[in-house]
Structure formats: structure tokens, C-alpha cells
Amino acid sequence: MGAHTRSSIVGGRGPLVGRFPAPRGRSTTIAVIADPHVSPDAEGTWKLYHRTEARVMTAIADINRLAVDAAVFVGDLTRDGHCREFDRLDELLDQCAVPVLAVPGNHDVPKEYDDHQTPPLLEFISQYTPGSLPFVERVGSVDIVGINTAWMPDGSLDETHSGAISRAQLDWLERTLPETETPIIAMHHTAAPGATTLIAQTMSSTGYRMPTN
Secondary structure (H helix, E strand, O other), X not given: OOOOOHHHEOOOOOEOOOOOOOOOOOOOXXXXXXXXXXXXXXXXXXXXXXXXXXXXXXXXXXXXXXXXOEEEEEOOOEOOOOHHHHHHHHHHHOOOOOOEEEEXXXXXXXXXXXXXXXXXXXXXXHHHOOOOOOEEEEEOOEEEEEOOOOOOOOOOOOOOOOOOOOHHHHXXXXXXXXXXXXEEEEOOOOOOHHHHHHHHHHOHHHOOOOOOO
């Protein structure tokens, strides 16, 4: 069972993270890629960073072959936020034939203890989102809702890999989610219990539920 509550397990198949009404019209297919950790120069690491490029290339080939509606990367696109890692990631994503959306992970944003330069969050937003973060982007019959859990304006996450959802983003969710039809929330870190409660209450009409720790 791990950290999930019993109520979050359905028929022994794992946690329920969404329930949608019966399909109406054309279906929508979203490819979700988590923690690719692209690193162009890792060699023989026990975390297999040296295989990240090949694995992302395989994922993109499958995305193109299946002709999905969009690809959503839910953070840690890079190993450590090096500029060269983002450059290589961009070269790989140029081969993707469908729209790409992403939210940052803790490895994609500047950290005070890093000995290298990491592009500022504004560059991430410009490159991998519709132009803002948080964001809502309509893809087929669903709304992709992107949330930033990896970086806070007050610098409170600059020295940690932990995540948080700012009060401003919770307020934004409260205003925005009722205006969406079929939302899917993309974030890097597991939602805190308070955020989970707000999201579940706001989205109760769709039967949305997220497991809590």
C-alpha cells in the first residue's frame, strides 16, 4: 500500500488520479513523460543518466508513431539544469511532431548550491509553456492545467529539492478550475494535503480525486 490511503486504491490496480464522464465525440490522447533527466555527457552513472537521450528519443518516436494530441512533460526535464542539458533537450524535442507542454521540476530551476548557471524560470516558461505559468491549454477535449511546484518567488525552494504550491497558485486554481470542462493538472511534486483538498473540492463535478500521503 505504501504511503497511499486504502481509499485511493481501486481494485488493487493502483491510485485513482482521475475519473471522467463517458467519452463524447473524438477521443483525446495525451503522452505524459516524467523525469527524463536529459544529460548529454553522463557516463556510466548508477542512475542511468547516460541512457537518458536514447530513452527520450524512443519516447518521441512512439509519440510520433501513435499520433497523440500532445506530449506533457511533468518536470525534471534535465539532470541538473545545465544550459547544455536544455540545449540537448531542445534538439530532441524538435523531432516531436505534436505540441509539447511542460512544467518545471526541482532539477530544472536555479539552486543556490549549484556551481553552474541554470536558465531562469522565465526562459523555461517561454520555451515550454503557452507563455505563462500556471497555465491552461486546451488539447482536444481536455484542458491541460500546468502548475509550478519547483520554484517560489520568495526563494524558499532555492536550497531544497522539495516542492510547494504557492498561495497565489491555489487562488488561481480556485478561480480557474470551475471555468474548465475536463481539466488534467500537471505538476512535478505530489500535491500537499491542503492543495489536494482544494483541487478535489473544486473539481468535484468531474469526480476528480488525488491520493494523499
